[in-house]
Amino acid sequence: MFDQILQFVLTGVTVGATYALVALGFAIIYNASDVVNFSQGEFVMLGAMGSIAFSAGNGLPLWLAAICAVLLVICVGMALQRFAIAPARGASVVTTIIITIGASIFLRGVALLLWGKDIFGMPHFSGEEPIKIGEATLLPQNLWVMGGASVLVLGVHYFFNHTTNGKAVLACSCNRTAAQLVGINVSRMMLIAYGLSALLGSLAGILVAPITFTSYDAGVMLGLKGFSAAILGGFGNPMGAVAGGLLLGLIESLAAGLISSGYKDAIGFVILLLVLFFKPSGLFGKASAERV
C-alpha cells in the first residue's frame, strides 16, 4: 500500500510540475496586464512541436533545436501582445479573453497546417531506464521535469523580487498610470511579461514532450488544467500558481489511484469549486476589493 501511494505521489508531482509551469505563465501575464491569456497552452504545444520540427528538418541537435523553438515561441508571445492585445487596450476583460481564445485557435490552426494531425514523440533527454524507489518507479525525464520546473520557478521569483525590470513589471500591474509617470516604459514591460510567459510555456512543452508526446491540439487540455491550477492557487499570485499546479496534479493522481480513475478529473474540478466557494480568491490569493 505504501509503495502504491508513493507511486501516486511521484506521478502527481510530475504531472503537477507541468501544470505549475503553465499556471505560472497565466499568472505572469495576468499580473502584468490583467489579461487572462488562453493561448498559454498553445505556447506549450508550439515549444514541443517547434523543437521536434527543428531537430527533424534541419537535423539540428535537440538542445539547439529546443533553443530555436523557445526563441520562436517568445517572438510569437511578443507578437501576440503587440498586434492583438495592445491595440485593444482599454477593452473589457471579456473582450481580451475572446482575443486570446481567438489567438489560441489561430495558433492551433497554423500548427495543423504546418505539421498535420500526426502525433509526435521526442527522445528522452537521458535515457528511459526507470529509477526505482522501493516498488515505485520514475523516469529520468520525470526528474528533468521537476528539476526544470524548480529552476524556472526560482528564476521567476528572483526576476520579480530582485531585478529592476521585474519590479517594473510588477509596478505596471499595480498601477499602470503611476508606473508610466515614474518613467517606466509600460509597453516594453508588457512585451517582457508576454515573452517570459511564452518562455515558460515553451520550456514546459519541451520538458514534458518525451513523456506525453505532442500534437497540434495538445495545448488545449494543458491550458485548461494550467488555468484551473492558477485559480486554485489564487489568480495573479505566481507562487500560488505553482502550489496550485502541484496540488492539482497530486489530487488527480491520488483520486485516480485511490478512488476511481473515471472520476479523477471530476474530483479535481469539484475540489476547485469547493475552494472557490469558501475562498473565492484561491488558496493563496489575497482578497481584493474593487474600487468603484
Added chain:
Amino acid sequence: MKIRKTVSMLAAGLLLSLAAAQTSAGDTIKVGTFLAVTGPASFLGDPELKTLQMYVEEVNAGGGVDGRQVELIHYDTGGNAKEAVNFAKRLIQKDKVDVIVGGSTTGTTLAVMPLVESSEMPFISLAGAVSIIRPVKKWTFKTPHTDAMAAAKIFGDMQRRGISKVALISGSGGFDKSGRAQSLELARQYGITMVADESYGAKDTDMTAQLAKIRDTDAQAILNFGFGTGPAIVTKNVRQLGITLPLYQSHGVASKKYIELAGDAAEGVRLPAAALLVAEQLPDSDPQKAVLLSYKNKFEAKYGDVSTFGGHAYDGLFMALEAIDRANSTDKAKVRDEIERTTGFVGTGGIFNMSPTDHLGLGINAFKMLEIKNGDWSIVQ
C-alpha cells in the same frame, strides 16, 4: 409475304432493343457518398474519398459496369450528423443516386439510417459500430469490422494462452468507451473475469497511477482499448512500472505510428488488426493477399501511406458495383437483394458473406492477431 412480315417485325424488334441498350449505356450509374473529409474524423473520410475517386476512375477507364459509366457524387459532412442527414436527403431526392456508399463515422451513419430506410435506398456504411447492423435494417449494410469482433479475437488469443484474469484500462473517447462496453460484455463467454476496469482522459499524460493499481491485482494480462496518444503512454508506463504481464492493445493502434511512439516498450504487445497491415507477410495461398497488395500499391503510388479506413471504402464500392452488375439494373430493390446475396467477396477487410441476418458478413477470422517484434508486425499463428 408472311415471311417478309416476320422478318421486318424481327428487324424492328432488334432495332428497338438496340436503341434501348444504347440509352441504358448512356445512363451513368450514380454512386452517392457523404464522408467526413474535413474535421476531427478526417483521418477516416480523407482516405475513403481518395479510394472512391481512384477506383471510380479506374472502373470507368475499363469500360464501366455493364457498359455504363460510374458517376461519384460526394458531399463533405465534416463529421457532423445533421449535415449528413441534409446531404443524404439531397443525394436521394435531388441527385437521384442509385446506391449510397458512405458515412465515415457511426454518428453520421445512425443519423442517416431512418431516412435511408424510409426512402428504400441501398446504403453501405463505412462506420464501425455494431449498432448499425444489429438489429438488421433492411436497406443498411456495412463493411468495417466491429469492436466486438476485435474483443472476441483478443479473448480467443488469451484463452489459448490460458489467461483468465484480465485488467482492463480504456480511454474516454467514443471508440474507447464502445470497446470497453463490448469487452465487458463478451469476457464471460470466453471464461475471462475482469479484475480491474480503469480509465483515463483522452489527453491525459500519465497513467502510472491506474497501472500501479492494476499491478496490485492478480491480473494475468492487461487489455487497453484506446485510440490516439493514450495507448502509447500506457505501453510506456507499463514497462516503466516493471510490469511483465502480457499487454494487449485494440485495433485502434494498428498503425506504424504506435510502434514509433511507444518504441522499445511496444515489443511483445499483441493486437488484432486487419490483414492490410501485414499484406506482404501473408502466405501466397491467402485469397486476400492479391487484393490487399493491389489496393496498397495503387493507393501508395498515388497518395502515400495506406490506411485500413480507405480499404473499407474499397470494399463498399466494389460490393455495390458487383451487386449492380449481377442485378443487371439499378433497380433499388434488386440491387439491395444482390448486396444481401454477396458471398465470397474478397475485400480488404476480409471475405464477406452477407445474409438476411448478417449485413456485415465478416467472421472474426477477418482479424489477424499480430505481435510486435523488432519494431515490426508479425502474425501470431
